[in-house]
Amino acid sequence: xxxxxxxxxxxxxxxxxxxxxxxxxxxxxxxxxxxxxxxxxxxxxxxxxxxxxxxxxxxxxxxxxxxxxxxxxxxxxxxxxxxxxxxxxxxxxxxxxxxxxxxxxxxxxxxxxxxxxxxxxxxxxxxxxxxxxxxxxxxxxxxxxxxxxxxxxxxxxxxxxxxxxxxxxxxxxxxxxxxxxxxxxxxxxxxxxxxxxxxxxxxxxxxxxxxxxxxxxxxxxxxxxxxxxxxxxxxxxxxxxxxxxxxxxxxxxxxxxxxxxxxxxxxxxxxxxxxxxxxxxxxxxxxxxxxxxxxxxxxxxxxxxxxxxxxxxxxxxxxxxxxxxxxxxxxxxxxxxxxxxxxxxxxxxxxxxxxxxxxxxxxxxxxxxxxxxxxxxxxxxxxxxxx
Amino acid sequence: xxxxxxxxxxxxxxxxxxxxxxxxxxxxxxxxxxxxxxxxxxxxxxxxxxxxxxxxxxxxxxxxxxxxxxxxxxxxxxxxxxxxxxxxxxxxxxxxxxxxxxxxxxxxxxxxxxxxxxxxxxxxxxxxxxxxxxxxxxxxxxxxxxxxxxxxxxxxxxxxxxxxxxxxxxxxxxxxxxxxxxxxxxxxxxxxxxxxxxxxxxxxxxxxxxxxxxxxxxxxxxxxxxxxxxxxxxxxxxxxxxxxxxxxxxxxxxxxxxxxxxxxxxxxxxxxxxxxxxxxxxxxxxxxxxxxxxxxxxxxxxxxxxxxxxxxxxxxxxxxxxxxxxxxxxxxxxxxxxxxxxxxxxxxxxxxxxxxxxxxxxxxxxxxxxxxxxxxxxxxxxxxxxx
Numbered sequence: 001x002x003x004x005x006x007x008x009x010x011x012x013x014x015x016x017x018x019x020x021x022x023x024x025x026x027x028x029x030x031x032x033x034x035x036x037x038x039x040x041x042x043x044x045x046x047x048x049x050x051x052x053x054x055x056x057x058x059x060x061x062x063x064x065x066x067x068x069x070x071x072x073x074x075x076x077x078x079x080x081x082x083x084x085x086x087x088x089x090x091x092x093x094x095x096x097x098x099x100x101x102x103x104x105x106x107x108x109x110x111x112x113x114x115x116x117x118x119x120x121x122x123x124x125x126x127x128x129x130x131x132x133x134x135x136x137x138x139x140x141x142x143x144x145x146x147x148x149x150x151x152x153x154x155x156x157x158x159x160x161x162x163x164x165x166x167x168x169x170x171x172x173x174x175x176x177x178x179x180x181x182x183x184x185x186x187x188x189x190x191x192x193x194x195x196x197x198x199x200x201x202x203x204x205x206x207x208x209x210x211x212x213x214x215x216x217x218x219x220x221x222x223x224x225x226x227x228x229x230x231x232x233x234x235x236x237x238x239x240x241x242x243x244x245x246x247x248x249x250x251x252x253x254x255x256x257x258x259x260x261x262x263x264x265x266x267x268x269x270x271x272x273x274x275x276x277x278x279x280x281x282x283x284x285x286x287x288x289x290x291x292x293x294x295x296x297x298x299x300x301x302x303x304x305x306x307x308x309x310x311x312x313x314x315x316x317x318x319x320x321x322x323x324x325x326x327x328x329x330x331x332x333x334x335x336x337x338x339x340x341x342x343x344x345x346x347x348x349x350x351x352x353x354x355x356x357x358x359x360x361x362x363x364x365x366x367x368x369x370x371x372x373x374x375x376x377x378x379x380x381x382x383x384x385x386x387x
Numbered sequence: 388x389x390x391x392x393x394x395x396x397x398x399x400x401x402x403x404x405x406x407x408x409x410x411x412x413x414x415x416x417x418x419x420x421x422x423x424x425x426x427x428x429x430x431x432x433x434x435x436x437x438x439x440x441x442x443x444x445x446x447x448x449x450x451x452x453x454x455x456x457x458x459x460x461x462x463x464x465x466x467x468x469x470x471x472x473x474x475x476x477x478x479x480x481x482x483x484x485x486x487x488x489x490x491x492x493x494x495x496x497x498x499x500x501x502x503x504x505x506x507x508x509x510x511x512x513x514x515x516x517x518x519x520x521x522x523x524x525x526x527x528x529x530x531x532x533x534x535x536x537x538x539x540x541x542x543x544x545x546x547x548x549x550x551x552x553x554x555x556x557x558x559x560x561x562x563x564x565x566x567x568x569x570x571x572x573x574x575x576x577x578x579x580x581x582x583x584x585x586x587x588x589x590x591x592x593x594x595x596x597x598x599x600x601x602x603x604x605x606x607x608x609x610x611x612x613x614x615x616x617x618x619x620x621x622x623x624x625x626x627x628x629x630x631x632x633x634x635x636x637x638x639x640x641x642x643x644x645x646x647x648x649x650x651x652x653x654x655x656x657x658x659x660x661x662x663x664x665x666x667x668x669x670x671x672x673x674x675x676x677x678x679x680x681x682x683x684x685x686x687x688x689x690x691x692x693x694x695x696x697x698x699x700x701x702x703x704x705x706x707x708x709x710x711x712x713x714x715x716x717x718x719x720x721x722x723x724x725x726x727x728x729x730x731x732x733x734x735x736x737x738x739x740x741x742x743x744x745x746x747x748x749x750x751x752x753x754x755x756x757x758x759x760x761x762x763x764x765x766x767x768x769x770x771x772x773x774x
Contacts, residue, residue: 001627003402008395014644015390207624209611210631213604221597237594240388244597244644253640257401257631 001208004256010144011170014244016236018172019047019134022054022091025170029130030088034081036063036102037093045180047093047134061085063105066094069151069158069273069280070101075115078105082129092133092168095189096140096280100148102131103166119150119161128163133171137181138242139189139281141196141250143171151274157364158274160266173247175239183230187338188281190226190242193249194219195284199263200255202295202303202371208257215254216310221245223311226338264372265291267365268379271357278347285340289332290385295372296324304328344386354383388595391643397531398557401631403623405559406434406521409441409478412557416517417475421468423450423489424480432567434480434521448472450492453481456538456545456660456667457488462502465492469516479520479555482576483527483667487535489518490553506537506548515550520558524568525629526576526668528583528637530558538661545661546751547653560634562626570617574725575668577613577629580636581606582671586650587642589682589690589758595644602641603697608632610698613725651759652678654752655766658744665734672727676719677772682759683711691715731773741770 013021026033035051042048052060063078082090082105092102108115110127118124135143142148146167151158178186201215221241228238248254268291269283296304304324308314312330317323336342344350358380361367367374374382400408413420422438429435439447450465469477469492479489495502497514505511522530529535533554538545565573588602608628615625635641655678656670683691691711695701699717704710723729731737745767748754754761761769 001402001624001631003405004399006399006401009398011396012391012393014393015388018390207627209624210604210608210628210635213607214601214635217597217600217604220600224596237388237596240594240644241597244388248597248601248640253635257627 001257002205002260004259006252006256008144008167008251010168012144012173012247013170014173015240016174016176018174019050019054022051022172023057025132026055026058026089026091029169031057032059032086032088033061034063034078034085034087034090034105035060035093036066036078036090036098036105038066038068038095038098040064041180042093042136045177047136047177051091051093059085061087066098066101068097069277070097072116072119072150072152074101075104075108075150078102079108079115082109087129090129090131092131093136095135095137096142096149099131099133099140099142099168100150103142103146103148103163104150106131107163107166116152118163119148119159122161122163125164125166128165130169131166133168134177135171135173135243136177137185137189138178138239138246139192141193141246143168143173144247144251147250149270156274156360158270159364160270171247173243175236175243178239178243179234181233183339184279184282186229186233187226187335187340188279188285189246190222190281190338191285191335191340192281193242193246194222195265195281195288196249197254198288199266200258201307202300203258203261204371205258205260211254211257212306214248218245218249218254219311223334230338261371262365262367262369264367264370264374267367268361268382270364271360272349274360275353275357276347276349278349282340282347285335286342286344286386287382289328289335290382292328292331294378294382294385296321296328297372300372344383351384351387354380358383388644389592389647391646393639393643395531395554395638397555399531399560399634400557401560402627403561403563405561406437406441409438409559412519413442413445413476413478416556418444419446419473419475420448421450421465421472421474421477421492422447422480423453423465423477423485423492425453425482425485427451428567429480429523432564434523434564438478438480446472448474453485453488455484456664457484459503459506459537459539462488462491462495462537465489466495466502469496474516477516477518479518480523482522482524483529483536486518486520486527486529486555487537490529490533490535490550491537493518494550494553503539505550506535506546509548509550512551512553515552517556518553520555521564522558522560522630523564524572524576525565525626525633526579528580528633530555530560531634531638534637536657543661543747544751545657547657558634560630562623562630565626565630566621568620570726571666571669573616573620574613574722574727575666575672576633577609577668577725578672578722578727579668580629580633581609582652582668582675583636584641585675586653587645588694589687590645590648591758592645592647598641598644599693601635605632605636605641606698610721617725648758649752649754649756651754651757651761654754655748655769657751658747659736661747662740662744663734663736665736669727669734672722673729673731673773674769676715676722677769679715679718681765681769681772683708683715684759687759731770738771738774741767745770
């Protein structure tokens, strides 16, 4: 186990009706609130009206239309609104995109330069405006960490930054809010959760046994409950387990102590969605089993055996590679059964930009420090397997 | 899954040499430090001198001699020292007893009445002096939660209180500090960790699958590594996994969402150690398998089957009770193999006070709200099984 720092200060309000705590939570910070959200589904599912009802003594300004893969332009717009309205606290209602966007807004309000600087150099973050969230999809884990992923379309960059002090102060996690999600978003969300865990599980760190046990538990939770939620969208048990899994998958429990290597599929997927604006979880589901097949070797096979036995419940056998391949097949089949389009072609992506993307991956994140080091050529090979 | 609030704000500095961050951590709070510790082992293992070396620009006063099962008198003494020295921050160096004691000191400094009031009515806690810890044993989890267990010898009470705001601000977890622990303390610590998990695992809550998966992972971690640490006390992998397991077992991950029932073995053990001042983890190890045998029934057997298969890796079989009993036997045998004296008689406890203790258990905590409701007579029966 590597040395690590662990800090997950977000206060979680989990369960049915927890939105009733909203006034209490926000009033610690002040009366001027930025309400930030995405495409307007919160007006259909009633959260929007409920927020206004609960916050009748607050001054609310709005940032609406935060896009999936949130863009730096939207962040800049949000910062302007906050400055004009002396915003004390930001309320993000939505999924990872909305929450990520508000983290950079909160960090950027008191920063003199352009907010994109903070993505490039997160150490510049100083005084911040706090963020509180109401989560509407189980996926990114952004509700319980300080990471934000922001896209800069001018430079075709989609970068991840750990913004100090920008873990949400509180997050309201009501599983019932995910009842009305489109099936593909439920499935892509589960794929996102699983990818966060898998990226940390497959590392060469010695002796981080406890982290791996927690990881296996989160993966089993997704495997058990994503199909249930797809079959019956209002199954509270499934929705609550997926939602809590989302937060625990990326709050440090699976990864701290295993920080010796960087992730593999996320940096590749970030280029895919920077170039093609695809759904992050779909990109990860497509990449993950292909990446697994590509890196399977004598050196990595034992980890795949653990994955096969402890996550997929296959019986131990003498043929380690057979077992590893069964687990990879199971991973791919699971995503297919969840209704995820499992080829880039199905998303309208051909081979024309694969080489450019592969080079961009390595330019933004040198994958020589990954679990299995990857060159631009390796990334290209993996992307070709995804076509 | 029940509704819950989860908040684990303690910043963890985990690994070799993390004490080097001490000055940095404490200087946020001020220069006047109370250094609190137990029986003086910190002078032998070098931590005491290291603290003075690192804090040469601080004003340090001391509270030494905090006893196992810390007493309210020691708390009162600590509060007096803090008031006299205008203490800004308390540095607890030790295990759960020392940390628990300092939490109540921190809560009591600005409280006008007697500190015991706060144990009885934790909602009275208002302004507090923060606590930072350096952990020297993997056991209670006190390093990452706001609970304190304090004994009042005047009333033969040992009570547990959740003191708002008293989760340590930061905890330094260096597994190397546990290399020199006596074997019985390593074993009793592991039993304590396992008991925290088992108390939450065995509940009738529906659908808290993720919590149970995390619980199974922590239990497997203790079962794997406690024997290794006993065999080779300087095995870093074993010590680091046990230490992180200690914190995660009782920071809310296993229990939040399963708060519908109260614990069973802890309330009973608290009377044992209030009456006889025995080691908490030893008392729990003795009680746990007996309690399991006592509550095994048609109604509870399925949970024991999960425990047998997912924690002890027994193959599923048709005879559920056989499987349950195998798991209970394995639990008892595990503690025996760890060198824990597994009968009250071995601790010099006879049957003379069993009835008085059983009544005291129910007087302090009505176990009708436990997983399997227990009367004073039930408690007496369980205690008799432990003789």
